[in-house]
Amino acid sequence: MKLFLEKMADIVETVGDFALMVFKGFRYMLTHFRTGDTLIQMDRIGVGSIPIVFLASIFAGLDMALQFEVVMAPYGARALLGKVVTTSIIRDMGPVLASLVMLARVTAGISSELGMMNATQQIDALRVMGVDPLDRLVAPRIFAGIVMMPILSISGDFLALLAGMGISTAIGHVPAPLFWSGVRDALTAQNLTNAFLKPVFFGFILTSIGCFYGIRSSGGAYGVGRSVTKAVVAAAIWILVANFLLSKLLINIWGLS
Amino acid sequence: MIQFESVSLGYGDKVVVSDINIAVPEGKTMVILGDSGSGKSTLLKGVLGILHPMSGRITVDGDSVGDLDEKDILLYRQRIGMVFQEGALFDSLTVGENVGFWLWEHTDWPDDRIEERVRTLLRFVKLEDVIDKRPEALSGGMKRRVAIARAMAPQDPKVMLYDEPTTGLDPFTSRSICDLIRQVQAEFRVMSLVVTHDLHDAFRVGDLFSFIHDSKVILTGDRKTIEESKDPFIRTFLST
Secondary structure (H helix, E strand, O other): OHHHHHHHHHHHHHHHHHHHHHHHHHHHHHHOOOHHHHHHHHHHHHHHHHHHHHHHHHHHHHHHHHHHHHHHHHHOOHHHHHHHHHHHHHHHHHHHHHHHHHHHHHHHHHHHHHHHHHHOOHHHHHHHOOOOHHHHHHHHHHHHHHHHHHHHHHHHHHHHHHHHHHHHHHOOOOOHHHHHHHHHHHOOHHHHHHHHHHHHHHHHHHHHHHHHHHHOOOOHHHHHHHHHHHHHHHHHHHHHHHHHHHHHHHHHHHOOO | OEEEEEEEEEEOOEEEEEEEEEEEOOOOEEEEEEOOOOOHHHHHHHHHOOOOOOEEEEEEOOEEHHHOOHHHHHHHHOOEEEEOOOOOOOOOOOHHHHHHHHHHHHOOOOHHHHHHHHHHHHHHOOOHHHOOOOHHHOOHHHHHHHHHHHHOOOOOOOEEEEEOOOOOOOHHHHHHHHHHHHHHHHHHOOEEEEEEOOHHHHHHHOOEEEEEEOOEEEEEEOHHHHHHOOOHHHHHHHHO
């Protein structure tokens, strides 16, 4: 019983610390925005992730079109390929895939970088020089994640659709104009809200969890490794949980269309 | 004056040092000596306000460090120069950016004025030629020198803190770092607190000495007091 209570107290303390970090991070974004540091992070988190996200999106688009073509062809429903592929990609597949691909790069990168800064007393040095690490290190990264993730995800969605169109045309013999007509049908307000809103939340999850575990890291190289593992696992789980919750929320708001 | 009045410090429930009573007068250097894990560096964290006293009071120039709120502690720390054990230079910045960091953060000086100040400080530590290098390209001794230059970036730091400034350095480099600490002391008349376990280095830089053993201060005084002490721990320390 004592162990259970201690575990619960740890969880409450961790959640409280995380909430405080996020609150202060957002406060710094509003009151003391660091343009230079934020642009550097937008470059590292966003621009640096372009190749991996685009590559993953292209193959996801190819695969989805291929799989749907196989399933829909016997029913003579190839004309709907554009709509089905678009709906799948922009509502769910695109944002989740882009986030999970970026997880390895962004969350692991942030937590290991901040963890090493902690282990080598660089974070203490910041504090000593009168600079709050949440201001200098955390706020720019979270802001960069929130802004860059939708841009990357939506660009990736577009490439996935192009790749899907290629497969549909080459293998399914669906004329490109018919495919794009399906794409246009699928670009509803509800689908577009999914496409934009989910990556905003996922960008926040990727960066904030990376920062949280990195800045709390302790115990040298072993501690940094443990923090990176914790950060990646936690971010992966929270992306999937948030995806489900956002899907449910948006369906409740927009209805089953 | 830096003053510890019946101070106990620790992490969580664990007390690391207790009932500490020491005072560093204006313009003097006090060296905290003791074996590894005795809590020497914990005292520096107390002065910096990173750790709050579990009991007692730490005052620096009349400010009670534990009573400062979040905003005031950031301002307070701007008056303190801290040299960390391995230098703790920001590895994403160049040497020049490291040294000028405080000035970019806390002043509205134009870039050329900051660069001038950075060059002056690097000249002082005899490292002006590495201004554009990254910390990874520097030796251990050079990192400590840059760290000292960075700690002095505020125009008038009142207090300098050194955490094991010569650990891991060869004797020649250690000596040059000690000379630099003396030079900072002589030219800027700051109060300094140096933590070390190296007695030779301690005698090179210190005016006053304080021994910590079993989480308590067992003796404070000048070199003569230390050398004449009959305390078995200090005798052992002196003989090694």
